[in-house]
Amino acid sequence: MKKTVLITGASSGFGKATAELFAARGxxxxxxxRTPQELPGTFVTPLDVQKPETIRAAIDAGLTRFGRIDAVVNNAGYGAFGVFELxxxxxxxxxxxxxxxxxxxxVRAVLPHFRANKGGCIVNVSSGAGVFALPMxxxxxxxxxALEGFSESLSYELGALGIRVKIVEPGGVITTKFGERSAKEASLLSSGIRDYDSFVSExxxxxxAMRASRSASKDSTSEHVAEVIFEATNDTSERLRYVATSDILPLVRARRQTSEDEYMAFMRASVAPKPPAGP
Known part of the structure; x- marks a missing residue:
């Protein structure tokens, strides 16, 4: 029998590429x-993660169509950009x-089905931003x-029930949408608290610089991230985390393979805007 996957946020980006790949793989x-649009080879149904009733309806529609759900890819999400105080x-x-x-x-909506089946896989799409912090x-x-902590804890709870949890970490922090958003909000930020102007500019x-680095990385594409999501979904081992793009590896390694002091020194030298010179 064919396996069935439910993917959130499938209208574009990682979600669309993942839906297309799973369909191509049978x-x-x-x-x-949120707003259904045609996606060949898939069963499209509305779902807004902020509206639990639409989640339940989407799961029910999927079960009516296919009889079973074997995996869920939680891809829907977005990134707020700007100074916190503003x-x-x-x-x-x-x-x-x-x-x-x-x-x-x-997750809460699909777990009764997974428990009844005594198995299933939940793939939560995180980000390099779930490993290391960046300005703005x-x-x-x-x-x-928060998603990383939730997913790790959940993996212990559900592992005992035969339900796997996976975290995929793409370099999606630096995306075209982030660049567009920063440009749109630049005037708002600069017209707010003037003390931040120099920081925002830097x-x-x-x-x-990070976008330039990402554009030079051959695996920083939605299609490659979809391949990693597919790998994670089909991996029956106890592995939890999958770094999906090589552009973030230096920062991930600094966070996970060095001391706290070494990590902070590396980050301040690499990505933190410099404080203004003293009087």
Whole structure:
């Protein structure tokens, strides 16, 4: 029998590439998105991670169509960009509603089915921003750090039930959307608290350099990340984390393979804007 996967955020980016890859590899694909649009070879149904009723409806529709769900890829998410002090409270909450609570909503809804089947796989798409922190994305970092902790703890709980949890960490921190968003918000940031102007200007330079590095990396594509998601979904070992793109490896290694002092020195030298000179 064909296996079935449900993918959130499948309208573009990693989610769309993943849906296309699973379909090409012979899986039944439940491609979910807030505003349904045609995606050949898949069963498209609406799902908004902020609305639990749509999650339940999407799962029910998938089960009616295919009879079983073997894996869920929690891909839906976005990254808030900007100085924390200038970010409205509603934007802070929205970041967590989508990136953290949305994932929890999907997991909670699918677990009864997985428990009944005595198996299943949950793949949570994190980010390099779930491993290391960068300037100007404090909220995105916070949400992905939370997702990583949730996923690791969940893997212990569900492993005893035969349900696997996987974390995929792409270099998705530096994406075209991030670049577009930073440009759109530049005037807002600079017209806010003037004390941040120098920091914001330098932070943009840091991100520009990282985008250039990412563009030179051959595996920094949605299609490659989809391949890693597919690998993680089919990996029956106890491995938890999968770094999906090589552009973030230096930062990941600094975080996970060096001392705290070495890591902080490396990050301050590599990505942290320099403080202003004293009087």
């Amino acid at each position: 899986w039944n694909v439940i491609a979910t998105m 970010t409205p409270d509603e934007k802070v909450r929205e970041q967590f509603e989508v990136n953290v609570f949305g994932v929890m909503n999907v 994305i404090s909220l995105y970092n916070a949400s992905k750090f 932070a943009h330079q840091v991100f520009a």
